Amino acid sequence: MRIEYEATLDDVSEPMIRHYLRGRNYARQRFREPMWGGVGAMIGYYFISVLSKQSADLWWVYPLVFIVGYAVVFIPIRHTVSRRIRNYVKRETGPKLPIPTSFEVTDRQLHCESMKADMSFSLEDLSDATEDADRLEFVFGDAGVCTIPLRVFRDREEKEEFVRRVKREGLR
Known part of the structure; x- marks a missing residue:
């Protein structure tokens, strides 16, 4: 399952902020x-x-x-x-915003492409998956935090299917 969207400044900085505040x-x-x-x-x-x-x-x-x-x-x-x-x-990032970003669940990994960088998080390292008012948050321990804005999902079913796939592959 693949999700693509245009990331704003808040979308790019939020995972960094959340990861730092937990460290x-x-x-x-x-x-x-x-x-x-x-x-x-x-x-x-x-x-x-x-x-x-x-x-x-x-x-x-x-x-x-x-x-x-x-x-x-x-x-x-x-x-x-x-x-x-x-x-x-x-x-x-300068004038590069918004940045094309995609997340994909593949072969026991959550793969992210953004800012000409590819990041893959092993779903075996997934320690928490939560949702707040604006974002889905996937915590991979010390490896990092992924946040996905809720606005990128077409509807609630698509969001729930994405979360279900991530949890099925990761949280065991």
């Missing part, structure tokens, strides 16, 4: 960057208080400044990471 690098980044934000806020407060000749020895202010600095970095980090990945994809 160890993001988990470390989600911890480290806010910590540095809190430490930077404390150091900044110290220098501002020294330069303005205010008392820099108000010890109880430092934990509050740390918490504010931590929160300022932690709250938007998911959006910031998604925006960075989306901007990277936009720079790399």
Whole structure:
């Protein structure tokens, strides 16, 4: 079964974003960057208080400044990471959008052709297959994530048949 469509910027960047947000690098980044934000806020407060000749020895202010600095970095980090990945994809693809893309289930593999690249995922590695409001998502562990926009299917039956074939070949 083969599905062909014109991929938009969101279609191309979404699997990269989802794969990165599930990885160890993001988990470390989600911890480290806010910590540095809190430490930077404390150091900044110290220098501002020294330069303005205010008392820099108000010890109880430092934990509050740390918490504010931590929160300022932690709250938007998911959006910031998604925006960075989306901007990277936009720079790399340039005026090539929309990109002809196809997915095909063949011989125990999910085969994708996009941006002059061929990728094949072994359906034996399929660990999860889910559907959200906009996309089908197939997770292949550390190997990657495939997302297919729901708009590319003609009707619900075609989508269900595609998912059934993938699951029949993969999830066992």
